Amino acid sequence: xxxxxxxxxxxxxxxxxxxxxxxxxxxxxxxxxxxxxxxxxxxxxxxxxxxxxxxxxxxxxxxxxxxxxxxxxxxxxxxxxxxxxxxxxxxxxxxxxxxxxxxxxxxxxxxxxxxxxxxxxxxxxxxxxxxxxxxxxxxxxxxxxxxxxxxxxxx
Amino acid sequence: xxxxxxxxxxxxxxxxxxxxxxxxxxxxxxxxxxxxxxxxxxxxxxxxxxxxxxxxxxxxxxxxxxxxxxxxxxxxxxxxxxxxxxxxxxxxxxxxxxxxxxxxxxxxxxxxxxxxxxxxxxxxxxxxxxxxxxxxxxxxxxxxxxxxxxxxxxxxxxxxxxxxxxxxx
Numbered sequence: 237x238x239x240x241x242x243x244x245x246x247x248x249x250x251x252x253x254x255x256x257x258x259x260x261x262x263x264x265x266x267x268x269x270x271x272x273x274x275x276x277x278x279x280x281x282x283x284x285x286x287x288x289x290x291x292x293x294x295x296x297x298x299x300x301x302x303x304x305x306x307x308x309x310x311x312x313x314x315x316x317x318x319x320x321x322x323x324x325x326x327x328x329x330x331x332x333x334x335x336x337x338x339x340x341x342x343x344x345x346x347x348x349x350x351x352x353x354x355x356x357x358x359x360x361x362x363x364x365x366x367x368x369x370x371x372x373x374x375x376x377x378x379x380x381x382x383x384x385x386x387x388x389x390x391x
Numbered sequence: 392x393x394x395x396x397x398x399x400x401x402x403x404x405x406x407x408x409x410x411x412x413x414x415x416x417x418x419x420x421x422x423x424x425x426x427x428x429x430x431x432x433x434x435x436x437x438x439x440x441x442x443x444x445x446x447x448x449x450x451x452x453x454x455x456x457x458x459x460x461x462x463x464x465x466x467x468x469x470x471x472x473x474x475x476x477x478x479x480x481x482x483x484x485x486x487x488x489x490x491x492x493x494x495x496x497x498x499x500x501x502x503x504x505x506x507x508x509x510x511x512x513x514x515x516x517x518x519x520x521x522x523x524x525x526x527x528x529x530x531x532x533x534x535x536x537x538x539x540x541x542x543x544x545x546x547x548x549x550x551x552x553x554x555x556x557x558x559x560x
Contacts, residue, residue, distance in 0.1 A: 363538030374539035
């Protein structure tokens with residue numbers, strides 16, 4: 237799927253407004269604004285695949301893998317959700333969101349430059365694996381310093 | 392002679408440690424490990440077996456296949472008795488991890504070297520029990536950091552993983 241630009245956000249919405257559709261007055265809003273608002277939220281609501289996977293991860297109980305793994309912390313799952321949403325907004329398909337028995341969450345996506353994997357450790361460390369023709373490129377960061385999606389294209 | 396504690400837990404006799412000590416793991420031995428069915432599937436519904444492996448010292452348990460009678464041996468709960476339900480069993484050749492001894496994993500711009508070994512660590516009711524031990528510059532570490540070293544390990548092992556027993560859910 238080719239990368240697409242996100243629809244412009246209507247004046248009443250921001251990228252962090254996921255989950256709540258702002259009230260658009262039928263009397264005050266133009267049809268164009270209403271169309272923009274609908275388009276924006278269609279692109280910013282996560283797909284059912286992403287939603288189901290995140291719901292599953294949030295619902296994992298203690299010892300879910302039978303080797304003593306603990307439930308994932310909310311900030312980490314939120315960070316995965318935010319990244320998945322941004323990827324879908326870009327039109328870069330998310331192919332995998334799954335918990336690992338190593339207390340991490342894996343997210344795979346396809347970018348215009350190839351496939352990328354983010355591994356979110358529950359302690360906030362993040363590892364990126366970017367598949368390139370000459371072999372994978374690895375990059376370590378934290379959940380607060382993940383490279384932007386545009387920056388990924390420069391790796 | 393069976394261990395009465397293990398027998399009470401329903402663990403088959405060949406897994407009772409009794410007076411046996413740790414032993415060398417022969418070349419070509421498979422490792423067995425449980426995986427939680429349906430949690431680790433991808434968008435197409437395929438099981439992502441590599442997600443079932445842990446390299447953290449307290450969660451890295453595996454069973455060596457040469458001391459098991461069947462992959463299902465890994466489904467016995469050797470601590471509390473009974474069997475785990477809803478889990479499948481995956482396998483991988485232990486030799487793949489042993490290979491890191493001659494080709495340690497590295498991180499760019501970093502002189503650290505990572506080697507993984509499999510050490511036989513018999514439990515009272517699971518003689519086949521082993522742990523994956525990760526060493527950074529020769530010293531055991533409880534968790535692999537940085538995270539991309541795990542990614543390298545997963546790449547190393549991913550193509551050799553297979554399902555020995557599908558989970559019954």
